[in-house]
Amino acid sequence: MDFGYTPGQEALRREVRAFIAEHITPEVIAEMEGHNEGLLGVTPGTSRGPAVHELFRKIYERGWRGISYPKEYGGQGGDRLSQYIVEEEFARANVAVGLTGTGAPAILAAGTEEQKRYYVPRLISGEFSFAQGYTEPRGGADLASLQCRAVRDGDEYVINGQKMYTSGAHYCTHLYLMARTDPDAPKHKGISVFVFPMDTPGITVRPLWTIQNDPKAPTRTTYGQSRTNETFFDDVRVPKTALLGKENEGWTVGTLGLNLDRVGAARYLISVLRDEDIINWVKENRFGGYSPADDPAIRDKLAELWIEAQVCRLMTMRSMAIVEHGGHFTYEGSAEKVWAPEHGVKTSEAITQMLGPYGQLLNGSPRAVEKGIFAHNLMGSFQSGINHGSTQVMRDQVARRGLGMPRGKKG
Numbered sequence: 001m002d003f004g005y006t007p008g009q010e011a012l013r014r015e016v017r018a019f020i021a022e023h024i025t026p027e028v029i030a031e032m033e034g035h036n037e038g039l040l041g042v043t044p045g046t047s048r049g050p051a052v053h054e055l056f057r058k059i060y061e062r063g064w065r066g067i068s069y070p071k072e073y074g075g076q077g078g079d080r081l082s083q084y085i086v087e088e089e090f091a092r093a094n095v096a097v098g099l100t101g102t103g104a105p106a107i108l109a110a111g112t113e114e115q116k117r118y119y120v121p122r123l124i125s126g127e128f129s130f131a132q133g134y135t136e137p138r139g140g141a142d143l144a145s146l147q148c149r150a151v152r153d154g155d156e157y158v159i160n161g162q163k164m165y166t167s168g169a170h171y172c173t174h175l176y177l178m179a180r181t182d183p184d185a186p187k188h189k190g191i192s193v194f195v196f197p198m199d200t201p202g203i204t205v206r207p208l209w210t211i212q213n214d215p216k217a218p219t220r221t222t223y224g225q226s227r228t229n230e231t232f233f234d235d236v237r238v239p240k241t242a243l244l245g246k247e248n249e250g251w252t253v254g255t256l257g258l259n260l261d262r263v264g265a266a267r268y269l270i271s272v273l274r275d276e277d278i279i280n281w282v283k284e285n286r287f288g289g290y291s292p293a294d295d296p297a298i299r300d301k302l303a304e305l306w307i308e309a310q311v312c313r314l315m316t317m318r319s320m321a322i323v324e325h326g327g328h329f330t331y332e333g334s335a336e337k338v339w340a341p342e343h344g345v346k347t348s349e350a351i352t353q354m355l356g357p358y359g360q361l362l363n364g365s366p367r368a369v370e371k372g373i374f375a376h377n378l379m380g381s382f383q384s385g386i387n388h389g390s391t392q393v394m395r396d397q398v399a400r401r402g403l404g405m406p407r408g409k410k411g
Contacts, residue, residue, distance in 0.1 A: 005081070005085070008082075009082055012082055012086070016064070016086055016090065019058075019062070020089065023055055024055070024095070027051045031049035031052050055095070056126055059095075059097055064086045064097055065097050065099070066083075066120075066124035067083040068082070068083045069104070069108070069124060070108075072117075073116050073117065073120040073121055074120055074121030074122075074124040075124060080320040080323065080324045081317070081321075087269070091269045092273070092276070094219055094220045099124065100261050101130075103123065103176040103257065104124070105257060105260035106193075106257030106260065107119050107120055107123075107244065109256055109257070110253045110257075111244055111245075115241075127173075129168065129174070130195070131166050131167065131198070132175075132176050133177035133231065134146075134254070135163060135164045135165045135166075143178070144187040144188045144251060146191065147180060148163060148180060149161055149180050149181075149183070150179035150180065150181050152181070152240075152247075155239060156237045157181075157238050157239075158237055159194070159202075159233045159235075159236040159238065161232075162231070163231045163233075164208075164230050165208070165230075166229045166231040167225060167227075168229075169231050170205050170227070170229055173197060174195060174196065174197050174198060175194075175195070175196060175198055175203075175231075176194075176195055177196070178250055179192060179194060181248055185248060189248060191250035191254070192244075192245075192246075192247050192248060192249070193250040194238055195244050196238040200237070202234045202235050202236035203232070204231065204234070205230075205231050205232075206229060206230050206232070207227050207228075207229055208227065208228045208229055210228060215372070217363060217372075218363050218370075218371040218372060218373050218376065220273070220373060221373055222273070222274065222344065222380050222381065222384065223380030223381070224377075258388055259329065259330075259333045259334075271309055271341070271343045271347065272309040272313065274377055275302075275309045275347055277373065277374070278302070278305075278347070278351045281370060282298060282354075301350055301354070308343050311339065315335065315340075316336060319332045319333055330397075330401045330402070331397055331398045331400075332402075334389070334397040334402075335402065337391065338394045338395055345384070345385065348377050349378065351378070352374065352375075352378055355369055355374060359375060360375050362376060363376065396408065
């Protein structure tokens with residue numbers, strides 16, 4: 001198997017790097033920081049300034065969003081590795097061009113032809129953005145325990161309930177919602193998925209401020225959102241065409257969407273950017289007369305972290321290759337979801353040990369290192385083991401689907 005890049009892919013990487021050097025100007029960077037939502041990568045939906053809008057217009061014109069998506073749905077019909085290269089390079093500049101978390105993979109896999117043609121091109125262009133309505137006060141890691149109801153009424157569904165941690169609901173144009181449509185069915189069987197606009201009457205969004213809000217995490221912080229949301233649905237009426245997939249088969253659609261969201265550079269980049277940040281800082285800085293780069297213990301630890309990051313990178317590429325060639329993608333995304341967050345936690349803790357008290361100073365402290373990004377990363381790193389499926393649940397999926405183990409007994 002050839003693990004190298006083709007000449008065309010190497011040329012693409014050079015082209016993207018040249019574009020970044022030319023177009024991510026001080027004006028764009030200042031606007032990113034001014035509109036910072038603490039996310040890994042500034043996206044079209046979170047940055048409303050003219051300079052960033054113009055940047056994304058140029059990126060879209062070059063076809064760098066949705067490279068691997070079919071041409072009939074607004075993509076380029078290219079390969080996933082080229083998409084990975086583009087996502088990786090832009091992520092280092094704090095610009096998110098991938099479609100992870102947008103709902104596009106699930107719509108492409110389970111949507112009707114009308115839904116694909118309506119939503120996917122607009123998600124690629126950035127005209128539409130999706131918040132996820134999964135978690136509830138009594139249904140987080142055990143997502144199938146959700147209680148939000150959707151009741152059929154003629155050609156509509158009437159939705160009532162509450163969702164927690166609907167990050168982006170205060171600026172996204174649409175919502176990707178899991179709701180219970182058959183309360184008498186087994187809990188995994190009576191769930192359906194709906195997609196509809198956030199301005200539908202009956203939706204109320206309230207802020208939930210995070211630990212990263214005061215002081216606000218600097219741009220590029222992993223899981224540095226200052227705000228998430230709780231969202232309430234009071235007799236929200238959506239047309240039956242908002243149903244994604246078949247009624248009562250939403251568990252399959254929802255888990256498929258989560259699994260496909262793990263196919264891409266985002267999960268790997270969440271971890272590897274932490275490694276790159278501390279490696280670059282160690283090489284370029286000194287504490288008085290002390291050079292961290294000359295310390296053998298620090299050099300050894302950084303080498304160890306870098307090697308582990310490359311394992312995560314290869315796991316990501318394997319997942320992409322499986323999907324690229326039409327393989328059966330099941331437990332691979334779960335394995336990646338375990339490795340990347342736990343490596344990120346390990347990296348954040350190691351950085352704190354390397355920097356000592358300075359590594360614990362937050363943004364705004366006069367002695368904070370790199371605006372406190374390493375301290376803010378440490379606070380956010382533990383969240384990565386919960387988002388999009390807890391690592392404990394992911395381990396169980398690897399055991400059952402990958403290793404052929406029986407389902408664990410309760411009790």
